[in-house]
Amino acid sequence: MRSDWIISGCGHVAIFVAGFVTLASSKPNMDMSNLVPVIIVTDNDVSRAALGQMNAPNQNKPKPLADKIDVQKQVEQVAPKAAPKPEIKTDTGPPKPQEKPPEQKPDPKPEPKAAEKPDKKEPQFKPDKIADLLKKDEKQKPREEKQTQQSPKYDASEIAQLLDHRDPRRELTSGSALNQEASLGAPNAAPDAQLSQDEFSAFKQRLSACWSPPPGVDSNTNIYVQLRVLFRPDGSLAQPPVVVAGSASPLGPAFAESAKRALLQCQPFTMLKPEHYPQWRDVTVNFSPREMLN
């Protein structure tokens, strides 16, 4: 039993050493180029995207009409299709020929004549005149044929061509599918200047690095100031920051001054990306020692 213990213990040690070696050789695979940047998209971002973009082309021209597009044929149902088709032919058939006729008027006269003549003669019915009548009918027939040839041809195949062959159940394509361009958004939507998480935290870091607290202010001081900052696209300040709000404190003015100084000294803030300029053009920065000194 002791030899078994020794063998087992040696085996475990060997396996663990081997495991450490393989772990050590496989571990340093921290290639920065393989890192995928993760951006957290909140519902707030989505709703702000609906506000539109500043640089979208102005489109006051009417959007193209959303016509019926005959593509969505997946919704075919087998059962109801058989019934409606013959109805469409019979309903739309008669009116169509009427569009053409006005120029080539079919003579309605010959037919009533042909009909009236036998009617008048029928009361005085004479069997020997049937043959005459038949002969007269034969004479009339060629005339009638000629007239029917002149009248618009009623051709079933032509009607089929005139019919709308598109699926009657095709769906309307909405305007958004046809107009896939950025919209300007609502004209009076508030420009909610909220930066993306990365840029915002980088901006805050830079600020806290630049900021030196005035005497009497440390990380536990409960004080804050809100500064409205207008930026230029290059990240520098367009004008000195303006105090919007602040806590009532004897340290307040000195604190606000130090915050303004930090902003002015550290410009330009290059971590704010130009492509997001509309979002950080006009920013209200919350300044508090608790955030800045941590």
Add this chain to the structure above:
Amino acid sequence: MSSSSLELVSLFWHAHWIVKLVMAGLLVTSVWVWAIALNKTRLFARIRKAGDRFEQAFWSGEQSFEELYKTFARADGHSTDALFVAAWEEWKRSIEAHVRSLAGLQTRIEKKMNVTIAREIEHMERRLLVLATVGSAGPFVGLFGTVAGIMSSFQSIAASQNTSLAVVAPGIAEALFATAIGLVAAIPATIFYNKFTVEVNRQAQRLEGFADEFSAILSRQIDERG
């Protein structure tokens, strides 16, 4: 190798003491399980070989029972040979003592063989209970270590007031290591337990079959003498 392996070792040493205890205990258990497995594998191989050798000699009929007894008495076997030796000892003792009635001899031999079978099975089953216990309780012990480790790492997160992955990950990794060791110990234990249980049953059947056959032979001899 050195830096990362040292990192792993230091990870172990930085762990909470409960986690450390669990991991050390499970490591020792794993070593124990494999020691038992090696021991039992060798034992069963020996038993099978000894049984095969004896039965071949027994059924070949080349040797008398007395000669067989002399050959195998010193072998200290744990299979059918031990059974034969025990039964033949009893037979010899009864015959040499000139017992009047041979009626009780049959019963005595059978009892003797039953006792031997029980002893041999007990010998084969020894320490299998350890395998069963490790197999069933090992993962739970590892899980306990993990829970304790995650609890302590969450406490340290709360203390440092930082939720970044770099703070959370090492504690959780070291805690999960406890479960890993528990599984590493438990999986072979379960497999070996099943294997050895089947083996013990097979050997027990072999012993009982031989005991029945041998007692039939002896009872015929008794009847011939009586």
